[in-house]
Amino acid sequence: MxxxxxxxxxxxxxxxxxxxxxxxxxxxxxxxxxxxxxxxxxxxxxxxxxxxxxxxxxxxxxxxxxxxxxxxxxxxxxLASNKGFWAELLGIGDFYYEIGVQIVEICLATRAQNGGLINLQELCSLLRQKRKGSREAVSEDDCLRAISKLKVLGSGFEVISVGKKKLVRSVPTELNKDHNEIIEVAQAQGFVTVDELERRLSWTSGRAIDALETLLKEGFAMIDDGHRDGRRRYWFPCVSSISSLGGSDA
Amino acid sequence: MQTLGNFKLPPFFNYPPYFTLQPVRDTREKQVQLWKELILDYCKTQKIFVIGLEEEFPLFSNPAIERSLTHEAREAFLTALVSEGRAEWLDKGHRKCLILWHRIQDWADIILNFVKDYGLENSVTTVEEIRSGPESRGTDLQGVDRIILMRALKLLEHKGKLAIFKGTSADDEGIKFSS
Incomplete structure (x- = not known):
């Protein structure tokens, strides 16, 4: 021009x-x-x-x-959308949503071993293994946030504090006070015996056996009759740090 | 990680309750699954064909945690393998168990491939030669359990792939492969 x-x-x-x-x-x-x-x-x-x-x-x-x-x-x-329909239905931001899904996957994969109760540290380390190669680092706090969002899914994802440890529950089973106390005692060695519960918590053996039976039935505990003292031990995979326990079904 | 010779043991091997049969169904299923995999894996890498329930077997006890499997648990895990066709009881009393880390059918395929590789079609060999002859050295057939080998050979005979006949010595049979 x-x-x-x-x-x-x-x-x-x-x-x-x-x-x-x-x-x-x-x-x-x-x-x-x-x-x-x-x-x-x-x-x-x-x-x-x-x-x-x-x-x-x-x-x-x-x-x-x-x-x-x-x-x-x-x-x-x-997961990439924060707004609109997906947010209404599920209410989660992309990053946390992604972690949330991965947490669900980990909980599902380990459920057969721990009955759906896993300690937060172990969950985080499994999550980090899973996210290897992704840029964002994941902290325990991130996990907690993601889990709190998972509550809207209504499947009973919840973080419970037992003693010093935080446990993540991924099954709808409610734990009562007795169960929590047992798991707290188990944190010391990874297992409890009926005797130990009677002694430490001043329970009757009936109360202890009752609560242990429930935990066993829910898959939170495993029995061990192999010790030479002949006393049955109840082990709790959720408090033992056996991260890679049974990792074969990943 | 704990090892048995050159074999890496899985983490559950160090967790005491896995040595007691679990009473709750879901937990037990998982337990049996892990043991089945471990037994097959171990036998395969160590070329073990027969497990005696009353004999010493490295997987049946873990001195590090002072636990060993009861007879009932051993039988339960092996029975689970038997039900999947990955093992067979050798006696009615369930004291000896044949471990099929290759199924019989797979062993038969291995034999056929071996025959093809060495051009043994139409030629005659013996059962012992297959197990310990120079050709099978380095293959899975080297040192294969005689019962398993005979089972696989009978399967092939049934399919018309070979003929088994009595050899000159009483304890060895001759094999003639078809083309």
Whole structure:
């Protein structure tokens, strides 16, 4: 364009620039609209699915992990969004959501050994192993935050303090005061005996056996009849730091 | 990590309750699963074919934690292997157990590959030669348990892949492979 002198020339040039910009914006807008439309369709499908299976996603940990796997396969990351539908349904920020999912996976994988009760330190170290190569470091505090968000999933994820340790419970079983006290005593050696409970907590043997039986049935404890003193020991995998215990089913 | 010779023991081997049969179903299933894997793995790397329940066996006790498996526990773990076709009782009293870290079918395939590799089709060999001849050196067939080998050979005979016949010496059989 030949440059014309004077105010008139400058004004014409400015007007032309405006026109180009408008045109450009229009084209861009049409493109984004199209894209938005496609995305909206897809998301509504996914939301429909999520809504339809909301209960399953919330209640059934196995289904939930499958749902995430499915999302990952089609290239949608429900964890990446803080706003909108996913936040309403699940209420979690991306980073914590990701950790949350990984925590669920770890709890599921170790459930057969610990009955769904794992100590926070062990959980964190397993989480770090799992996240090796990712940039963000994960602290115990992060874990706690992520777990607190997991509560909305309604599957009974909870952090309980027993003695000095924090335990993460991933099964709906409620632990009563007696159970907590037993686990606290077990923290010293990893196991307890009925005698020890009677002595330390001034319980009757009936009370101790009753509580131990419950813990055993829930899979939180394992019996050990192999000691030469002949006394049955009740071991608690959740308080022993055997991080890699049974890691074969990862 | 604790080792047995060159074999790395899994962490659960050091956790005392795994040496007592667990009464709760879910816990026991997990326990049995871990032991099954350990037994198969150990026998495979150490080339062990028969476990005697009343004999010393390195996996049956852990001196480091002063625990050993009761007879009942040993039988339970091996029975679980038997039910999966990964082991067979050699006697009615369940005192000796054949460990099939390769299933019989897999042993049969190994024999067929061995025959192909050495061009033994249409030729004659003996059972002992397969187990201890120079050709099998370095393969899984070297030193294979005779019962397992015979079982696999019978399977192949049944399929028409070979013929077994009495050899000159009383304790060895001849094998003729078909092409």
């Amino acid at each position: 030949r440059r014309r002198p004077g105010i008139g020339g400058l004004q014409t040039a400015a007007a032309a620039r405006d026109q180009y910009r408008l045109l450009g914006e229009n084209v861009a807008k049409i493109r984004t609209d199209l894209m938005k439309e496609q995305l909206a369709t897809f998301r509504s499908q996914l939301e429909d699915f999520a809504r339809k299976h909301k209960n399953d996603i919330r209640k059934n940990p196995a289904f939930r992990s499958q749902f995430h796997e499915m999302c990952a396969k089609v290239g949608v990351d429900p």
